[in-house]
Amino acid sequence: xxxxxxxxxxxxxxxxxxxxxxxxxxxxxxxxxxxxxxxxxxxxxxxxxxxxxxxxxxxxxxxxxxxxxxxxxxxxxxxxxxxxxxxxxxxxxxxxxxxxxxxxxxxxxxxxxxxxxxxxxxxxxxxxxxxxxxxxxxxxxxxxxxxxxxxxxxxxxxxxxxxxxxxxxxxxxxxxxxxxxxxxxxxxxxxxxxxxxxxxxxxxxxxxxxxxxxxxxxxxxxxxxxxxxxxxxxxxxxxxxxxxxxxxxxxxxxxxxxxxxxxxxxxxxxxxxxxxxxxxxxxxxxxxxxxxxxxxxxxxxxxx
Amino acid sequence: xxxxxxxxxxxxxxxxxxxxxxxxxxxxxxxxxxxxxxxxxxxxxxxxxxxxxxxxxxxxxxxxxxxxxxxxxxxxxxxxxxxxxxxxxxxxxxxxxxxxxxxxxxxxxxxxxxxxxxxxxxxxxxxxxxxxxxxxxxxxxxxxxxxxxxxxxxxxxxxxxxxxxxxxxxxxxxxxxxxxxxxxxxxxxxxxxxxxxxxxxxxxxxxxxxxxxxxxxxxxxxxxxxxxxxxxxxxxxxxxxxxxxxxxxxxxxxxxxxxxxxxxxxxxxxxxxxxxxxxxxxxxxxxxxxxxxxxxxxxxxxxxxxxxxxxxxxxxxxxxxxxxxxxxxxxxxxxxxxxxxxxxxxxxxxxxxxxxxxxxxxxxxxxxxxxxxxxxxxxxxxxxxxxxxxxxxxxxxxxxxxxxxxxxxxxxxxxxxxxxxxxxxxxxxxxxxxxxxxxxxxxxxxxxxxxxxxxxxxxxxxxxxxxxxxxxxxxxxxxxxxxxxxxxxxxxxxxxxxxxxxxxxxxxxxxxxxxxxxxxxxxxxxxxxxxxxxxxxxxxxxxxxxxxxxxxxxxxxxxxxxxxxxxxxxxxxxxxxxxxxxxxxxxxxxxxxxxxxxxxxxxxxxxxxxxxxxxxxxxxxxxxxxxxxxxxxxxxxxxxxxxxxx
Numbered sequence: 001x002x003x004x005x006x007x008x009x010x011x012x013x014x015x016x017x018x019x020x021x022x023x024x025x026x027x028x029x030x031x032x033x034x035x036x037x038x039x040x041x042x043x044x045x046x047x048x049x050x051x052x053x054x055x056x057x058x059x060x061x062x063x064x065x066x067x068x069x070x071x072x073x074x075x076x077x078x079x080x081x082x083x084x085x086x087x088x089x090x091x092x093x094x095x096x097x098x099x100x101x102x103x104x105x106x107x108x109x110x111x112x113x114x115x116x117x118x119x120x121x122x123x124x125x126x127x128x129x130x131x132x133x134x135x136x137x138x139x140x141x142x143x144x145x146x147x148x149x150x151x152x153x154x155x156x157x158x159x160x161x162x163x164x165x166x167x168x169x170x171x172x173x174x175x176x177x178x179x180x181x182x183x184x185x186x187x188x189x190x191x192x193x194x195x196x197x198x199x200x201x202x203x204x205x206x207x208x209x210x211x212x213x214x215x216x217x218x219x220x221x222x223x224x225x226x227x228x229x230x231x232x233x234x235x236x237x238x239x240x241x242x243x244x245x246x247x248x249x250x251x252x253x254x255x256x257x258x259x260x261x262x263x264x265x266x267x268x269x270x271x272x273x274x275x276x277x278x279x280x281x282x283x284x285x286x287x288x289x290x291x292x293x294x295x296x297x298x299x300x301x302x303x304x
Numbered sequence: 305x306x307x308x309x310x311x312x313x314x315x316x317x318x319x320x321x322x323x324x325x326x327x328x329x330x331x332x333x334x335x336x337x338x339x340x341x342x343x344x345x346x347x348x349x350x351x352x353x354x355x356x357x358x359x360x361x362x363x364x365x366x367x368x369x370x371x372x373x374x375x376x377x378x379x380x381x382x383x384x385x386x387x388x389x390x391x392x393x394x395x396x397x398x399x400x401x402x403x404x405x406x407x408x409x410x411x412x413x414x415x416x417x418x419x420x421x422x423x424x425x426x427x428x429x430x431x432x433x434x435x436x437x438x439x440x441x442x443x444x445x446x447x448x449x450x451x452x453x454x455x456x457x458x459x460x461x462x463x464x465x466x467x468x469x470x471x472x473x474x475x476x477x478x479x480x481x482x483x484x485x486x487x488x489x490x491x492x493x494x495x496x497x498x499x500x501x502x503x504x505x506x507x508x509x510x511x512x513x514x515x516x517x518x519x520x521x522x523x524x525x526x527x528x529x530x531x532x533x534x535x536x537x538x539x540x541x542x543x544x545x546x547x548x549x550x551x552x553x554x555x556x557x558x559x560x561x562x563x564x565x566x567x568x569x570x571x572x573x574x575x576x577x578x579x580x581x582x583x584x585x586x587x588x589x590x591x592x593x594x595x596x597x598x599x600x601x602x603x604x605x606x607x608x609x610x611x612x613x614x615x616x617x618x619x620x621x622x623x624x625x626x627x628x629x630x631x632x633x634x635x636x637x638x639x640x641x642x643x644x645x646x647x648x649x650x651x652x653x654x655x656x657x658x659x660x661x662x663x664x665x666x667x668x669x670x671x672x673x674x675x676x677x678x679x680x681x682x683x684x685x686x687x688x689x690x691x692x693x694x695x696x697x698x699x700x701x702x703x704x705x706x707x708x709x710x711x712x713x714x715x716x717x718x719x720x721x722x723x724x725x726x727x728x729x730x731x732x733x734x735x736x737x738x739x740x741x742x743x744x745x746x747x748x749x750x751x752x753x754x755x756x757x758x759x760x761x762x763x764x765x766x767x768x769x770x771x772x773x774x775x776x777x778x779x780x781x782x783x784x785x786x787x788x789x790x791x792x793x794x795x796x797x798x799x800x801x802x803x804x805x806x807x808x809x810x811x812x813x814x815x816x817x818x819x820x821x822x823x824x825x826x827x828x829x830x831x832x833x834x835x836x837x838x839x840x841x842x843x844x845x846x847x848x849x850x851x852x853x854x855x856x857x858x859x860x861x862x863x864x865x866x867x868x869x870x871x872x873x874x875x876x877x878x879x880x881x882x883x884x885x886x887x888x889x890x891x892x893x894x895x896x897x898x899x900x901x902x903x904x905x906x907x908x909x910x911x912x913x914x915x916x917x918x919x920x921x922x923x924x925x926x927x928x929x930x931x932x933x934x935x936x937x938x939x940x941x942x943x944x945x946x947x948x949x950x
Contacts (some may be wrong), residue, residue, distance in 0.1 A: 054835035058842075060745050062670045064681075070827040074819050095805035099703040100691060100812065102724065106483035106731050107690040113735040119841040120667070120744025125855020128739075133863035136725050142367055143724035148712055148718045156707045215829040279867060288723070299715050
């Protein structure tokens with residue numbers, strides 16, 4: 001019974017909460033710029049409206065144009081379901097689920113890029129090429145970060161890896177993972193979610209031709225990925241599992257909110273990087289995570 | 305039936321089929337080949353499932369050496385691969401390289417195909433150094449004749465020659481390897497000899513000798529051109545099976561011989577480098593078969609990381625992750641065989657329909673070739689190591705040991721990071737490959753008039769795709785097979801009950817598939833409910849997007865190629881548009897074979913020049929020859945005089 005409850009609770013968390021984050025980021029950006037900004041719940045309204053809209057599809061696209069977003073969304077949701085939310089969901093973890101998490105995100109990337117290439121548009125080609133290329137470095141950084149946690153805890157399952165305090169390398173890990181979060185969720189300085197110039201976009205360029213329910217799925221998936229990375233970042237650097245359950249959950253929510261605020265502030269204070277500087281920043285993230293790994297190797301393990 | 309009987313049947317059927325390769329008997333050839341591979345498959349399965357090693361010793365002698373055959377789980381694992389791809393390719397070749405299209409070479413192709421299967425079967429079963437060398441050489445020569453089936457084309461001949469040269473360089477080293485082995489042990493007979501520490505230096509000969517066949521970086525020089533220029537079913541056999549013979553050699557002899565302590569580290573390093581650099585080369589290619597060939601370099605790298613891990617575990621006595629490493633590597637041998645053959649078959653289907661391997665001349669083929677497109681898609685997902693297909697299962701096992709080991713044997717963690725990057729480049733390469741060939745609009749007329757291939761070509765693809773999906777959803781079923789091979793490799797290792805996490809992974813894969821189907825169906829239903837209108841692709845306000853406006857294969861890879869110019873050395877011919885009304889502009893990108901053109905060829909030039917210089921001494925002037933003899937005598941005399949009497 002408790003397992004079913006656990007499952008329902010986590011599903012509700014991952015399905016209902018995500019659209020709030022982009023709303024919060026937009027509110028932060030609006031406040032920083034002295035505007036009032038759209039309602040915090042705007043994405044919920046958008047999703048509800050898009051779900052009911054009809055679809056315009058390119059003549060050259062195959063059925064995979066619609067299947068792609070569905071696959072990507074399911075993969076991101078499945079990845080999210082592997083991550084424990086505070087004390088909830090620690091029981092379903094298994095050895096090696098961390099690798100599954102990384103590769104489910106890769107599956108989502110494959111499906112999104114495939115759907116983008118369906119239309120034969122040069123802009124979507126550009127977006128897809130950038131997405132899959134930047135992921136090469138982001139993936140290396142993520143793997144290094146996960147290795148750090150694994151070395152710290154002598155474990156290969158997320159529920160154990162994410163619960164204790166990751167030792168002296170926490171700051172390096174936080175910086176590295178935050179950079180990866182910005183890159184993977186297509187935020188400034190890697191990508192500008194508000195731009196209207198196709199030539200400079202990454203994620204938004206890939207979904208130019210999508211409309212209606214598939215676009216709703218893509219938008220929800222993007223928000224879900226943002227929440228997933230925020231939770232992952234928070235649980236990686238804060239000792240969520242080391243304190244009492246409700247306190248851990250509260251700490252997790254505070255962490256997610258802080259991350260969201262951070263994304264909003266970065267977006268308000270920085271401009272998008274030139275494309276040739278993006279790999280340098282990602283390489284910095286890789287190095288930060290590798291240094292965290294070195295620290296973990298030196299520091300020995302902290303067992304939870 | 306027992307393995308020896310089945311093996312004898314298989315050998316007899318395949319041998320007989322060599323004689324029936326003529327056009328009038330092609331039906332019988334196919335029947336016999338299928339029967340032979342089925343018998344071989346059954347024998348191997350009997351060994352793998354029953355865990356009964358079959359050995360035949362003595363009786364006959366061949367070349368003065370007693371015949372010694374051995375079919376243990378390690379060789380049975382490779383025999384299964386030979387039989388499955390051998391049978392699939394035989395069916396595929398019936399349509400792809402038919403007598404009607406290639407009257408001159410179809411029969412020859414069938415004969416060499418059977419001979420190659422037979423020789424590879426012998427390589428994995430003979431257990432005598434001399435016989436191994438004979439089988440190895442015969443197998444290499446069969447491969448050569450299969451590659452040059454279409455020998456009128458110059459690049460085919462060049463590829464075949466390069467293959468033969470590299471192959472013989474490897475055989476030469478193996479000659480030395482086996483001769484030294486026989487010299488040290490006093491017999492050509494092979495078997496476990498782990499207690500002879502003086503054999504450890506032989507590891508290096510073995511590594512390079514078998515490595516040239518396996519084709520890991522930088523010994524892959526022959527691989528891209530041979531795989532690209534061979535007929536596609538031959539490419540599938542070469543990439544899916546033939547290079548695995550090199551892996552077989554390394555796995556087999558690293559289990560039998562004592563290894564230097566550094567061996568594990570060497571293999572892990574070579575494997576990780578090979579994975580990353582191989583896939584970067586693959587991403588930069590514009591020829592689809594070259595892309596697949598370089599991707600093989602990557603996958604051999606992943607296998608080598610696993611083999612290296614097991615050697616490492618032997619040296620530090622860590623059986624837990626040691627067996628994970630070898631099981632992952634051996635499963636990847638199967639998995640890579642299945643999805644790479646599938647990909648080469650689909651690429652061959654495209655080549656058959658359009659006559660080109662250049663991705664930038666294709667596009668939009670999903671409409672005319674839906675089956676091929678779907679099969680290539682399955683192969684692309686599998687090769688990218690994405691859940692829930694088979695590629696992920698073996699990569700997952702590989703990562704699992706890397707994670708386990710990075711607490712104690714620290715630096716292997718860096719291999720995990722390299723593999724993660726390589727995995728991301730694989731995703732990129734296969735998004736590029738699939739989309740350039742099958743998505744968008746046709747870029748040229750042949751691509752616009754493509755046609756789907758027939759059932760003889762489609763059936764093997766479907767079967768291999770089914771294998772990829774089945775292993776992905778039921779990894780528990782294949783685990784005991786790998787575990788038995790592991791225990792044959794290192795007695796005491798290999799638990800036949802699957803690790804609990806692998807069981808969970810299989811269940812998660814099944815749930816994932818159900819979720820995927822559910823969400824796809826829901827999205828399609830909602831889309832149909834709301835109404836769907838077809839329109840032109842939105843291209844920033846262009847009224848009429850043209851096929852030429854699509855992103856090209858080279859541009860797609862430009863970002864990553866830019867990071868790796870230090871090894872890729874990309875060359876491009878650029879003619880910029882000039883003047884007010886520019887007539888033509890052009891840009892051609894080309895990725896050279898770096899190791900071949902920058903390392904092997906310059907070395908060859910130096911050797912040729914040195915030999916040319918040495919040739920001046922041989923000029924035919926008798927007087928000067930007498931002078932040489934005199935000078936030689938004087939030199940020897942001086943030497944004796946200086947050394948003095950002992």
